[in-house]
Amino acid sequence: MAVTIRDVAKAAGVSASTVSRALSGSELVDPRTREHVLRVADELGYVPNRAARGLITGRTGNLGLILPDLANPFFPEVVKGVQARAREADYSVFLADTDEDPTAELGLVRALAKQVDGIILCSPRMSTEDMRAAATCSCVVAVNRRGAQVPAITIDNVDGMRQAMAHLAALEHRRIGYVAGPRSSWSNRERARGIRLAAEAEGVELVEVGHVPPRFEGGVAAADLVVAAKVTAVVAYNDLVAMGLMSRLASRGIAVPQEISVVGIDDIPLAGMFTPGLTTVSVPKEQCGRAAVELLLKLLDEPGVRAPRREVPTQLLVRDTTTVARRSP
Amino acid sequence: MAVTIRDVAKAAGVSASTVSRALSGSELVDPRTREHVLRVADELGYVPNRAARGLITGRTGNLGLILPDLANPFFPEVVKGVQARAREADYSVFLADTDEDPTAELGLVRALAKQVDGIILCSPRMSTEDMRAAATCSCVVAVNRRGAQVPAITIDNVDGMRQAMAHLAALEHRRIGYVAGPRSSWSNRERARGIRLAAEAEGVELVEVGHVPPRFEGGVAAADLVVAAKVTAVVAYNDLVAMGLMSRLASRGIAVPQEISVVGIDDIPLAGMFTPGLTTVSVPKEQCGRAAVELLLKLLDEPGVRAPRREVPTQLLVRDTTTVARRSP
DNA sequence: CTGAAAGCGCTAACAC
């Protein structure tokens, strides 16, 4: 059926080992032999069987990527980054979407563990305990999540919130809302922490509003609470929540930004499509994906390193716009 | 390191074959022995190595999914469908995003072929020739693409266009635009064909506007052409294009739907978030994904079947809304 | 520099 290394060997008049060596670029083979073998392999359309190779080398050349919800526009960007970097390193990527079910994640890690060299875990809500367990199954890198001494790529949430708050404070807002995301989410905890610090530093009154799902509907649900809180500006857990917020505000006839300024986080593509363009804290999503692969590859090369971490910067992006100076009272 | 079938065999006091049989649920093993083996395997935390199994059975238990652009909100839904169905059948999914580069697709198919039992190809712009080549590498199912006798899941584009056109005609529109997608896209050809048929059937004048990339920016770019075409309604190649269209119309101060009615296609989640909610031809994206896996599994079971196809229905979704009756002249 | 042989973890004939 498929052409194997032995077919190539026979056709080239050499042994299988020589073919193997020639293909893996070993120096222990005569350049002329290599040349010849390579040409024959190419003519026969030989493609090495990675599974068979993996069986003996212990390396599969595969990566696993686990995420909570591909429908959240944040993640496709991360995936693209992971893909791109993985392909450069000649790795393939297994993708698993848990449908926001943190209890399914460990099972997926286990199932994937044998087929991959490492796993990138975007699991904001996984328990520390499960993280630890996951890390024992395979080489794991977490994204936007710290804990259990697992190597991680995170974004600088605290600085992002500082920027958002500084922007609003400069616009004279003095009473500002924060629409919190899922209680168990690491990102939410960091963002809440960051905005509290920033509020204090700026001398601004902070009103925290409910915990909502990190989706459009979450924002819709929070809008009335935000209005009741009588704030002049609000920062949402993420862009999707911000959009839901704005949608509901619009249907109540409350003008953004004239009556309430809104700031999101993530800078999902959608944020730039809306009118008015959403002011948001931009997160380099694709870069997060790339960085995660990068870290994983390094870990695979030098397993000695312990729990390295990398934090990528965030950048406030003022669009055209959902924030204005507070109206004089 | 990892616990193998032989470790289990030794610990259970049986041979490796018996363990293999017990685990694969073969009837040729004493129920008591099976019970015992299963318990021992569980205690040892044994997880079978699928790659090794695949080497001998010829089945990997993996699927490949290739798509042009995960950033298009259409695809994450398809992926979720594929994932869900694959998981039910205990399959894992390789994902590859080609970044809208049709020439990269064949290479990805080749690279993946050895590691999967079948490949789901969402490649609206791949050449028929390449499709044929892809189909020789692996068991391939195409999504939203016909040609080269490859089994396919498609949506009923023609009927979708008929519904859209019937809706607009019922609203008394008599001169209607179509913003075409990529020239090489199968979906675009079908949609163009459908709308032409429908326009003729309804006695409506159809104006086709340029070929644009299937993205938000494509719609932005087409908006001015649409205005110049003096139509009272327009159907866009997809929702993303429709949103771009509306965005540009808004900034030119042209009211939707009062001055121009807009209809999209796909029903991406975004379409329901916008205000006004976009009227669109809804496509069961997740179902497409599930159906593709379903078809693939069937093909793997009975390789005799030749080029089966399945078409899923589409449904016009009138939201609250981007379409109104034409103003009396 | 190259070939022969062993074996990665697993399953499928074939014996018993």
Added chain:
DNA sequence: GTGTTAGCGCTTTCAG
């Protein structure tokens, strides 16, 4: 019912 043997496609000693 169960164990033994062979071998999937590949890499890697170990000899030559």
